[in-house]
Amino acid sequence: QWNHRSPLFGDARVRRALAHAVDRRGLMRAVDLPEGLPIFDGLYSEDQLRRGETPPAIDYDRTEAARLLDEAGWRDRDGDGVRDRDGLPFRFTALFGGGGGGSWSAQGEEAVALLLREAVRPLGIEVELQPLAGSVKRERMMAGDFEVVVEDIVSLPTRVWAFGEDNYLGYDNPRVAALLDRIGSAFSPDSVDAHYRELAEIFAADHPVLFLYPAISTSIVHRRIRGLSPPHRTDPVWYLEDLWIEEEGR
Numbered sequence: 001q002w003n004h005r006s007p008l009f010g011d012a013r014v015r016r017a018l019a020h021a022v023d024r025r026g027l028m029r030a031v032d033l034p035e036g037l038p039i040f041d042g043l044y045s046e047d048q049l050r051r052g053e054t055p056p057a058i059d060y061d062r063t064e065a066a067r068l069l070d071e072a073g074w075r076d077r078d079g080d081g082v083r084d085r086d087g088l089p090f091r092f093t094a095l096f097g098g099g100g101g102g103s104w105s106a107q108g109e110e111a112v113a114l115l116l117r118e119a120v121r122p123l124g125i126e127v128e129l130q131p132l133a134g135s136v137k138r139e140r141m142m143a144g145d146f147e148v149v150v151e152d153i154v155s156l157p158t159r160v161w162a163f164g165e166d167n168y169l170g171y172d173n174p175r176v177a178a179l180l181d182r183i184g185s186a187f188s189p190d191s192v193d194a195h196y197r198e199l200a201e202i203f204a205a206d207h208p209v210l211f212l213y214p215a216i217s218t219s220i221v222h223r224r225i226r227g228l229s230p231p232h233r234t235d236p237v238w239y240l241e242d243l244w245i246e247e248e249g250r
Helices: 012-019 022-029 046-050 062-071 101-121 134-142 156-164 174-185 187-205
Strands: 091-097 125-132
Touching: 012 062, 012 101, 012 187, 022 174, 046 187, 062 101, 091 101, 091 134, 091 187, 101 125, 125 134, 156 174
Parallel strands: 091 125
Antiparallel strands: none
16 A cells, blocks of 8 residues: 555556556465456455456556656666656655464565565665564554555455545545445445446546455355355355255256
8 A cells, every 4th residue: 555645656657657567466376375366456346246347457567667657757867776756766665564364464465565675676666674563554554654555455444444535545536535435325236336336447547556466265165055156256155145055966
């Protein structure tokens, strides 16, 4: 997650460049996630997830990343290997640490932080990594005391904290805050999906955060339970209306 209050990350072109710079499929392999999981950019409803309609991800393209950084005015003017603009070098500190997922979460966040550092280094961006205890990292994150933080975002309330009014990212888009409010009060699934589609268009332009890999879980069900299909429809508790029990002998 980028701190939009920082002069490094206030320009959407820079945020899109950083998304182009990271090989997210390679990152998923690095943290030992299954092949074939979807990569996405943006928020989505549960129905959209069920239908496999998650917003498409920005592709891995270092050439486009460099072009966008040049366009935004970040260039290596003094030949030291680091891009700069108005005398400010493109250097930042990335916080990471154990989240709520136990040891895998801590190891996963470290792998993500290392990959991020190595992904942007060839583009002339320097990253310092700062490991923290999960509680300390989250306290600093919620206070807006960071440049970049690696953090799990797995629930709608967390999304609201990240993108609503007075959010810790410093992401100032009143339209996004209004759409999140509408989603929270909408009763029609079609209306919810329409609001999320509008959010996806805004996120494609603004790219306020970089979604690196999806949350995963394991479900064990009897072989007669039918209607589940990875990677989108895998949790039987979420998708009971899609399931049926196959008759014996079939």
